Amino acid sequence: MTIDTNMQTPDASAQPGASADLTRRQAPASMNVIGTIVSGAGLIAWFAWLSWRTTSFNGNIVNIAILALELVAFAASLVVCAGLAVSRPLRRRDRRATDRDRQLPVLLAEAFGLGAVIDEKPAVRRIGNDDTGEIAWARRGISVLREQRRLDARTRLASDNLRQAAWSVVALDGLRRLCSVIVLLVVLFTGAIPFDIPSTERIALLVGGIGLVSIGNWFSSGGHLRPGARLMWSMASIGAGLGDGISRSGLPIRWVMTMATLVALNIAVALRGMSDRWTHGLQPMERDTRIAAMSIAVGLVVVGGLALRRMPRPELGFYGATGRLEEASVRRLALGLTLAVAAVGFVAGVLPVDVLNAAVVAP
Known part of the structure; x- marks a missing residue:
């Protein structure tokens, strides 16, 4: 995997001519620290919600499915936060072009320094003439996570592997969103009550935790991962990775x-x-x-x-x-x-x- 060396923090002992570049990169480093702290606070609040969910757990099959999706979402956010913490991307305004017509995996590939992911986009056409990237990226994410399962715990926590894992879980957000939509449709059509409605304080704990994680990721990514971007990407790529892609x-x-x-x-x-x-x-x-x-x-x-x-x-x-x-x-x-x-x-x-x-x- 090719790592973009522009993402690395310059050495303080560099040549005097690099002082301007060092100053330019100190701000993203401080924003990364702030984003990591904010994301950590959000993860703690989210974990508190999950603790309540597990202690009030019941054997309802719909509740089991919802809890499983919540745990997967929490784990995915944890991996993304870790990947951003070790990447220290440049601020969005220092990056080329605008991101309006560029999909989230491309932006995150830049944030994580995984230039090879962007280079692979022209090969997408081999999967399906109308595949604009989602299917190829989802399949690549599955492949990366499958390969990392064979690694020992210490190797998985290596900087490069964390970046690849973080990118991969975002590429697979469409599959997770499809599962959540299916469960929601089951609830609406069957009238199943997965669990009792929690108190306002617990709902605020969940919403606040997810909101803090989203804001923290925005800071940590240098503006590449805006609040709500993953949700919109998951709806745009829903189901990507299933079927033959044609x-x-x-x-x-x-x-x-x-x-x-x-x-x-x-x-x-x-x-x-x-x-x-x-x-x-x-x-x-x-x-x-x-x-x-x-x-x-x-x-x-x-x-x-x-x-x-x-x-x-x-x-x-x-x-x-x-x-x-x-x-x-x-x-x-x-x-x-x-x-x-x-x-x-x-x-x-x-x-x-x-x-x-x-x-x-x-x-």
Whole structure:
């Protein structure tokens, strides 16, 4: 693996001509320390949440799946924090170009000093004509983590291996997001209650911990890993790494996966809200659990919609999407209708019964 030597901290005993470069890099080093401290505080708060989750654990199969996903997410964040702590990337403004049209694995490859990852991008086309990187990166992440499992603990903690592992877990965020969406759909459709709604203090502990980790990673990465970037990347790359990576629908495969996820979440929210309020076709859910599950689903729909806007349009695919007016209209209609129905279901599932009844009988 090629390591970008520009990421290394210069020696204080360097030649006088390097003093300006040393001054320029001292600020990123201090920001890295601040980011590491903030991330550490967030991980402690997150760990406290997980401690409560394990002590209040029950044998519900959905609860087991959710706890497993939480532990994987915590472990992934821990690896990313460790990788950033040993990398000390330059500040984003010192890097070339803007990151608007560049995907997160490319930015993190720069932050971690893994230049070979970027160099491999042209080879992506061999996996699928419409693969813009997600599938190749996910498969590479799986390969790296599989190889590191054979190493002893001391070798895994080496700087280069930590950087590669951190990049790999981010490349695989789409697979983890797919699993979490599936569990969420199961909860909404079956009405399963995985665990009791925690107190406000415990929820604040989880949200605050994740928020601190996100902010700390922003500082530690020199601006490469912005808050919310991993969440948006996971929705944009959802399911990447599964299957043969070849589209058979005439549309770019990652656009189809994200679009299908949004439609499925919209339908689940709509059916849950309407069922608990009017039709009663699904197993009923308690109001607090229903509101929590539906709110998470709506949040993922919003993030997925933002990710969808940043993706290449379907007519730019390689399998015959023509971009004709009627094709674009059908795509917008499918998402728009499910979103509208989901809005009705969300309102029906969240508002109290007396408020809805007053709205219905009002002239």
